[in-house]
Amino acid sequence: MNINVIKTLLDQQIITHDQYQEAAQKAQYAKRKLEDVLISLGYVTEKALYEAQAATVGWEYIDLIGKRIPKDVLDIIPQQLAENYLVVCFDKQGNIISIAIRDVGDVKAREATTFLARSKGLGIKFFLASETSIKETLKSYGALSEEIGQALEFAEEKYNISSKEDDVIQSGTILKNAPVSKIASSILRHGVDGKASDIHIEPLLKESRVRYRIDGKLVTSIVLPLYIHDSLVSRLKIMANLKIDETRVPQDGRIRIHTDGKDVDFRMNVMPLHGHEKVVLRILDTAKGAPPIEKLGYWGRNLDAIHKETLRPNGMFLMTGPTGSGKSMTLFSVLTSLNAEDVNIATLEDPVEYQVEGVNQSQMNAPVGFSFSTGLRALLRQDPNIIMVGEIRDFETAELAIHAAMTGHFVLSTLHTNDAIGAIPRFTDMHVEPFLLASTLNIVVAQRLVRTICPDCKTEIKLAKPVLDQIMPLLTSMKEHLIKPYEGADVFQPRFYKGNGCAKCGDSGYKGRTSIGEVLLNTMNMKRIIVNGTRPEDVAKELDAQDFITLKQDGLLKVIMGITTVEEVLATTKEDAS
Numbered sequence: 001m002n003i004n005v006i007k008t009l010l011d012q013q014i015i016t017h018d019q020y021q022e023a024a025q026k027a028q029y030a031k032r033k034l035e036d037v038l039i040s041l042g043y044v045t046e047k048a049l050y051e052a053q054a055a056t057v058g059w060e061y062i063d064l065i066g067k068r069i070p071k072d073v074l075d076i077i078p079q080q081l082a083e084n085y086l087v088v089c090f091d092k093q094g095n096i097i098s099i100a101i102r103d104v105g106d107v108k109a110r111e112a113t114t115f116l117a118r119s120k121g122l123g124i125k126f127f128l129a130s131e132t133s134i135k136e137t138l139k140s141y142g143a144l145s146e147e148i149g150q151a152l153e154f155a156e157e158k159y160n161i162s163s164k165e166d167d168v169i170q171s172g173t174i175l176k177n178a179p180v181s182k183i184a185s186s187i188l189r190h191g192v193d194g195k196a197s198d199i200h201i202e203p204l205l206k207e208s209r210v211r212y213r214i215d216g217k218l219v220t221s222i223v224l225p226l227y228i229h230d231s232l233v234s235r236l237k238i239m240a241n242l243k244i245d246e247t248r249v250p251q252d253g254r255i256r257i258h259t260d261g262k263d264v265d266f267r268m269n270v271m272p273l274h275g276h277e278k279v280v281l282r283i284l285d286t287a288k289g290a291p292p293i294e295k296l297g298y299w300g301r302n303l304d305a306i307h308k309e310t311l312r313p314n315g316m317f318l319m320t321g322p323t324g325s326g327k328s329m330t331l332f333s334v335l336t337s338l339n340a341e342d343v344n345i346a347t348l349e350d351p352v353e354y355q356v357e358g359v360n361q362s363q364m365n366a367p368v369g370f371s372f373s374t375g376l377r378a379l380l381r382q383d384p385n386i387i388m389v390g391e392i393r394d395f396e397t398a399e400l401a402i403h404a405a406m407t408g409h410f411v412l413s414t415l416h417t418n419d420a421i422g423a424i425p426r427f428t429d430m431h432v433e434p435f436l437l438a439s440t441l442n443i444v445v446a447q448r449l450v451r452t453i454c455p456d457c458k459t460e461i462k463l464a465k466p467v468l469d470q471i472m473p474l475l476t477s478m479k480e481h482l483i484k485p486y487e488g489a490d491v492f493q494p495r496f497y498k499g500n501g502c503a504k505c506g507d508s509g510y511k512g513r514t515s516i517g518e519v520l521l522n523t524m525n526m527k528r529i530i531v532n533g534t535r536p537e538d539v540a541k542e543l544d545a546q547d548f549i550t551l552k553q554d555g556l557l558k559v560i561m562g563i564t565t566v567e568e569v570l571a572t573t574k575e576d577a578s
Contacts (some may be wrong), residue, residue, distance in 0.1 A: 008052040009044060019043045026142035042295075046130045052482040054128040057104045062099055064133040065504050071139060073097075076120070077113065079141040084110035088129070088137045097122050100129035100137075102304075115285075125180055136258065139193055140309060148183050148222060165298040180228065184235045188266060190221070191261050197324075198283065200237075205228050215451045215513050216556035218326070220504075233270065233277050240268045246276055252351065255281070266348075267351055284353050290332035297372050299545050300485030302554070305443065305519045311332055312383075315442035318404045327414045327517055328353055328447045331388060334412060335359060339388055343446035347388040348375040364390070376400040380409075395430045402432065413493060420446040420520035420550065423536055438577070440529040444520040446551060448570040449513045453497055454505035458562065467566060475560070482547055486557040492514050494560040516555035521546050 009015045015023075015038065027037040047063065054061040069090050076089040076097055087109050091098035099113050108543050110126065117124045123149060187210055191199045191354075196212035208229035212219045224232070234244045240253025253267040265283040293306055313342045315336065319327040330356045339345060339358050350364035350372070360382070364370055372389055373396040379387060391414050392398050405411045417426050423444045475491040476479075483489055499509025520526075523546055528537050555569030 004056040004195055005049075005052050007056055009049075011207055012052070014048050014052070017044050017517075017559055027234060040471075046132060050128055050130045053104060059104065059128045061135075062090070062100050064088060064129050064130050064137045067121070068135070069137065070528055074137075074140055076122070077116065081116065082110060082141070084139055085112055085432075086131065086134050086138075087113050088134050090127075090137070094120075096123050096125055098125050098127060100127045100134060102129060102131045102134050104128060110246060117383040122360060136193075138274075139190075140494060140563075148186055150223070168305075172342050180231045180470075181236045182241065183224070183228070184231055185257070188255070188257055188281070189230075191256075191281070192259055192264050192285070194221075196283060199279075199281040201229075201279040201281075203233065203273065203278065209234070214506075215447060215510055217451075218510075229276055233279055234334065236281075237270065238278055238364045240266075242268075242270065247272055249538070255522055265465070267353065282353075290329055290336045290354060290356075293330070293333045293337065296326070298334060298517060301482055301549060302445075302519045303485075304336070305521055309443040309521070310338060312442055314408050316401065316440050316443055317410070317412045317424055319414045319447065320410075320420060320423055320444060321447045322416065322418075324449070325447050326513075328390075330447060330515070331412055331414065331446070332356065335388060338410075343385040343411060344383055345386040345388070346379050346382055346384045347390070348372055348379065349388075349390040371502075372397045373400055376404065380407075384409060386410045387412070391415070392430075395432065398427060398430045398432050402436050403442045404458070406436070420444040420518050421534070421539060422446075423520075424530055432547065434531050434533075438522070438530040441530075443521045443522065445517055446515045447515050448551060448555075448572045450555060450564045450572050451508075451510035452512045452514050452564050453562065454499040454502060454509055454511040454513075456504045457500040457502035457509060458497050459500055461496050463496050463566060470570075471556055473564065474550075475556055478549070478557075479547065482549060482555065486561055488561045489557045490560065491557075493524060495562070496559065496566060498560045512569075514558065516551055516558065516569065518551045518554060520548065 006020060010017065010020065019038075019041070023037045023041055023043060024034060024109055026032075027034040029514075035049055039046055039049065051061045053347075058548060061376045062268070067090060069088075073089055073092050075091065077087060077099070082088060085106065085108065086102045088100045089498065090098050092101055097117060101109055101113075103109070103430055104259070114124055117415055150277060152544050160394050187199060187201070194212055194214060197212050197216075198213040199212070199572070200211040200218065202210065203226060208224040209220060210222045210224065210575075211220050213219075219545055236255070237244045237251070237253070239255045240250045249272065251270045253268045253270075257264055257266070262285075264269050265284040267284060269280050270276045270279070285344045294303060298306060309315075321327050334349075336356060337344060339356060341358075344360070345358070346360040348362050348364060352363045355361065362375055364372060364375065372391065372393065376387070376389060376397060387401075387404055387409055389397065389401055389411065392401055401411050401413060407501070415423050415426055423442075428434065472494075475494065478491065481490060499505060499511075501507035501509045505511040520543075522530075523542070525542050525545065529535070532538075555564065556566070558564050559566050559569055
């Protein structure tokens, strides 16, 4: 990075000298760009970094996200050149075009665009834009509806069909040709570009609907004619190495594509419905890896407790929460922090989601008898130090996991319970002896995911009195030292925010998600409570003694910090009696 950019960041007090030194050391050790490390550590935003770079060369900074660019202006720079050099033409005034470039030092990009402009009799004014905003704008060259529309037009012309006709094309007829392949690739790629977690492709009465789950909410992206549905499903089956002629039973597979310079995996499930099949794909961006636990939304007492318990040589680390609450990501964050050359880490998963280098990961296979219980029994003969079991579902798996924890292994796993304390009666329901659970359990972390407010349309609001009356007792009853790590959280003069909706968040008011959590420690007193029976009054006294923060309290603190909204927290924790 240019030394003048660093000086600008330091002079404007965007970063401190200590932060710069830390980032520089980590960048040198990991052989990464200094700017990437500064952003990953949270010391500087991408926007602030590019603004500082622009200032050093006298350019203007432009934020392209949400900017509507006329197609004739965008097309002044051909798509291939724009993608190769990461440049975008975003404005034209008379004979002067405005070009956004991601690197002021990219001489080749400047020469190529200057040569093209001169050949068309145009002048150029260069602007600096972030790589993220340029890549987002490049998607405008081929919007999903436009790409798929072109493919459908090609299919209708070639096969002389109408979108009103149904089942005119047999699955194999257009499967081998470009239209369906292009539609499938476009749907997958746009799911990755849109930062969706899942893609649903489902048949309706007269059409096929494609929906993306973005920040936890399903959004309909495009509707296809029904005649294309079976061909599309067959194409995806081929990509996932599944049987295309088997439509009677569910099938699971995996797809890997290369997009935007990285490999992305899709976990695919095909479910037979009446007359057709539905496909759901979970997007697994394995290139990103699991972020540090601090980046997932854990602070203060909860973060300290997790860090402390992961240092234990044995015992059980449990994650609880419903499907889609981010349990796997948190467990892999913990596993990544424990991953070292001198330990043997093995996992049993159904399915394997995030691949971690140096970790032995096994995929369950129920049809051949490879279940969590049989896998765990075999795994104990593999000399593991750390074991992760995807889920404890039955007595046999629970018993083996407890046995492993008792014999010197550190065991991580998940349970489906509403809250942390609910893990104890869940084990009791599986007929696990309380004294065994008390002696092996270290920590239980319950987690949910809430949407975060879009920073570009965030505005302060006033809450109605009934809502204030509901949440304020939960905040004001908290101990001061527990609130302190939540920077900016004032429980006595709280401020509340929401997103009004803008182009950058798709008018939803939200952008991204974070976790809210509660952490239960198995103290000596908690062990006695487990053995003697979890009486509510004893549990309440113990939770207060160990400074327990409930899911709802953790969420409400993040509300008054301006991270999320009251509606999100109340909706996500409404099943919890707190």
